[in-house]
Each structure stands twice: as C-alpha cells, then as structure tokens.
Amino acid sequence: MHTGKIVLIVNPGAGDGSDLEVIGDWADARPGATVRRTREGGDAERFAREAVDAGASLVVAAGGDGTIREVARGLVGGASETRDRRGLRPGEPDLPTLGILPLGTGNDLARSLEIPLRIGEALELLDRGERRLMDVVSLTLDGAPAPFYLNALTGGFSGGLHGTIDGETKAAWGSLSYLRSGVEAWKDRSVYPIEMEVDGKRTQHRALNLIIGNGSSAGGGMPVALGADPFDGLLEVVVFLDASGLELSGLAARLFAGGDDDHPALVRLQGRSVRVRTGGELLPVSIDGEPGEAADLSIEVLPGKLPVLVPPRSIQGQAG
Structure with a gap:
C-alpha cells in the first residue's frame, strides 16, 4: 500500500x-x-x-x-x-x-500504457505498479509553442473528428462514438500534400491521415502506432496515403485486428524529431484529443520527463 x-x-x-x-x-x-x-x-x-x-x-x-x-x-x-x-x-x-x-470514453493513454480499464484493477495498480519515467512530446504549431502531449497527435481526417464528437454522442455511443463520427465524416475527407522530415530525412506524401505517436492507441482504442513505446525515446510516425475506399476499409479492418504489416496505403517511420509542412493549407489536428490546426508542425520527443505508474514489466500484456 x-x-x-x-x-x-x-x-x-x-x-x-x-x-x-x-x-x-x-x-x-x-x-x-x-x-x-x-x-x-x-x-x-x-x-x-x-x-x-x-x-x-x-x-x-x-x-x-x-x-x-x-x-x-x-x-x-x-x-x-x-x-x-x-x-x-x-x-x-x-x-x-x-x-x-x-x-x-477512449482511454487511449491508458491503453498505450497497458493500464487496466476496469476500475478495481486500476486501483490495485496504484499500490503494486512500477514507477517508470515516461517520455513526453514537445510541440510547435506554426512557430508558436504549444503544451506538450503524452500519447498521440493525429492530423488530417482523424484530426478533425474530435471536434465533432460531443458529450451527448459519447454518452450514447461510448467508444463507438469515434467510429460513428468517422463514418459520418468519410464523405468529406480531404487529401493533404505534406512534406515530412523525420530526424532530418525528408519525404513527401499525399496523406489522408497522419499519426505521430508516443503511445500505440488512438481514436478511441484503435492500435494504430503499433511500434510506439512511451519509454524508448522515439516517436512512431504513421501516414495513411490516399487510396480507394475498398483499400482503406481493408486497412481499417486489419488495424482493429491488431495487424497491418506491409499495407500499400501505409507508411511507417520512427525518429526523435518530426516536422510536417503542408505548403500553407491548414491541417486539422487532434493533440491527445484536443482539437487544433496548423500548416507547419514541429514535434520532438523529450525522454523520461514524467514518472508514471504502470503494470510491472513482468505482467505487461495482460491488462484488460
């Protein structure tokens, strides 16, 4: 105790x-x-x-x-x-x-840290958990410093969803509110030409969606940044490319099932610093669920800044 x-x-x-x-x-x-x-x-x-x-x-x-x-x-x-x-x-x-x-409703950070979602088990963890130093992520939007984030920044299609999910929708639909809003917003999706720089290496993409994850879960429980580890000093960058509805539906199904290796509509990168530029068009973003927008984003991981209680490493992977 x-x-x-x-x-x-x-x-x-x-x-x-x-x-x-x-x-x-x-x-x-x-x-x-x-x-x-x-x-x-x-x-x-x-x-x-x-x-x-x-x-x-x-x-x-x-x-x-x-x-x-x-x-x-x-x-x-x-x-x-x-x-x-x-x-x-x-x-x-x-x-x-x-x-x-x-x-x-989403509990994405808890999922990323493998903290039990059942309240009784989460309370037990307060007594028997392991104290570890978690990374946090610094962020600059269009040259202006923004508060750090813990779990994930999403941009593009999913970045605009959080602003459409109100308290009434969450109460009625629970974690499915993210999926419901995604389906409703699909018809208005946009493609964003982006230039991305990860640890100095530049690439260009036509992106529907972008995730820069410190944790693995986003969008109300979807395991999208599977290589992300909040304790390793790295960010997982996931870009969903412009593709047909059929291809993207198949990718979504694979993501929910916990696997997406080698999908042609997906780009995965890792690094300590990330810069994303759209050429002037505002990219809608969600920063740990907090909505915003920017045309120029600079992101950098800050290793070991926040002590947090998590399941002991000997039993990780068993949280429910």
Missing part, C-alpha cells in the same frame, strides 16, 4: 456513480489521501500544481484523456515553478508519480 501523501484529482463527469464510489472508498482507507473534484476546465492542472507544492508523492488522475493531460501538465509545470520559487537545483523536487484511473 502506498503510504505517502496522495492526491486524487477526479472528474465527476467521467465514469459512473459506482466507479466514483469505489474510488472514494479506496481513498478513505488511506490516511494520506485527499480527493479533489474538478468543476471546469483548468481545475485538474491547477490541482496538480498545488499537489506538487504540497509535497505529494502520488497524484492520481481519475477521468478521461483530457483530465490526464491536464494533470500531467500541472505536474511538470508545478515542479518547475516550485524549483524557481524555492531556489532549488534542477531535479528538485522530484515530480510526484502520476497514477491513472481511466474513466473516459
């Missing part, structure tokens, strides 16, 4: 009442645990910064990918602010470890 100071940052709009009750019971059984509930955007990041300043050793994000993203940004930003304010050296104080309780 974790015995240090624990702060649980809970999005009460995610999950259901039974999940929240179980989380509350878990916290009540630990004298060092405090539960803070978000009410609006920005709360989770602020609570995480305050947890760093208060000396928490474990900060748990209970919610969807958006909540987890906010908490992670608050942890990294809060540690930097605390160092500056107290005149500490780089590396002091240590960041609290991030724990994850996946209560969202």
Whole structure:
C-alpha cells in the first residue's frame, strides 16, 4: 500500500456513480489521501500544481484523456515553478508519480500504457505498479509553442473528428462514438500534400491521415502506432496515403485486428524529431484529443520527463 501523501484529482463527469464510489472508498482507507473534484476546465492542472507544492508523492488522475493531460501538465509545470520559487537545483523536487484511473470514453493513454480499464484493477495498480519515467512530446504549431502531449497527435481526417464528437454522442455511443463520427465524416475527407522530415530525412506524401505517436492507441482504442513505446525515446510516425475506399476499409479492418504489416496505403517511420509542412493549407489536428490546426508542425520527443505508474514489466500484456 502506498503510504505517502496522495492526491486524487477526479472528474465527476467521467465514469459512473459506482466507479466514483469505489474510488472514494479506496481513498478513505488511506490516511494520506485527499480527493479533489474538478468543476471546469483548468481545475485538474491547477490541482496538480498545488499537489506538487504540497509535497505529494502520488497524484492520481481519475477521468478521461483530457483530465490526464491536464494533470500531467500541472505536474511538470508545478515542479518547475516550485524549483524557481524555492531556489532549488534542477531535479528538485522530484515530480510526484502520476497514477491513472481511466474513466473516459477512449482511454487511449491508458491503453498505450497497458493500464487496466476496469476500475478495481486500476486501483490495485496504484499500490503494486512500477514507477517508470515516461517520455513526453514537445510541440510547435506554426512557430508558436504549444503544451506538450503524452500519447498521440493525429492530423488530417482523424484530426478533425474530435471536434465533432460531443458529450451527448459519447454518452450514447461510448467508444463507438469515434467510429460513428468517422463514418459520418468519410464523405468529406480531404487529401493533404505534406512534406515530412523525420530526424532530418525528408519525404513527401499525399496523406489522408497522419499519426505521430508516443503511445500505440488512438481514436478511441484503435492500435494504430503499433511500434510506439512511451519509454524508448522515439516517436512512431504513421501516414495513411490516399487510396480507394475498398483499400482503406481493408486497412481499417486489419488495424482493429491488431495487424497491418506491409499495407500499400501505409507508411511507417520512427525518429526523435518530426516536422510536417503542408505548403500553407491548414491541417486539422487532434493533440491527445484536443482539437487544433496548423500548416507547419514541429514535434520532438523529450525522454523520461514524467514518472508514471504502470503494470510491472513482468505482467505487461495482460491488462484488460
């Protein structure tokens, strides 16, 4: 059992009442645990910064990918602010470890980290998980620095989907809301001529879709960046090329089945830094589910920046 100071940052709009009750019971059984509930955007990041300043050793994000993203940004930003304010050296104080309780619709980061999606198993992981240093990804959009991301940036067809999926659709369709919105948006798909530079090597493509993954799962559970590992200091770049509807339907089926080797409509690359330029046309993007657009994207992996609790390596691959 974790015995240090624990702060649980809970999005009460995610999950259901039974999940929240179980989380509350878990916290009540630990004298060092405090539960803070978000009410609006920005709360989770602020609570995480305050947890760093208060000396928490474990900060748990209970919610969807958006909540987890906010908490992670608050942890990294809060540690930097605390160092500056107290005149500490780089590396002091240590960041609290991030724990994850996946209560969202897509839960892509949890899937990428092999964190169990069942709330009881995810809570058990908070006590027996392994602390590992996860990579994060820095991002610049059209020359302007943007907040780092954790799991995946998608661009093109899938990049525009997240802006069309509202809370009502998620509530009614669950994880299938991503597939439903994709089918509806298919008729309006565009092809984007892109120039891509991966670790200095340039290529050009006519792309329907682009994924730059630190994690393997995107779009509500689709394993698209199969070679991505959030701990290896590399990014997985996946480009879906312009192709016929029949070819792309076959590729989608293979992706859902967990395999896509050697498909002619797919390009896979790996590297530490990626630049994507469209020649001026705005590319719709989704950054860990957060919508945006840009014509010039610069992406770089920052190795080992965020401590996170994950299943011990001896049992990875068994999460459900």
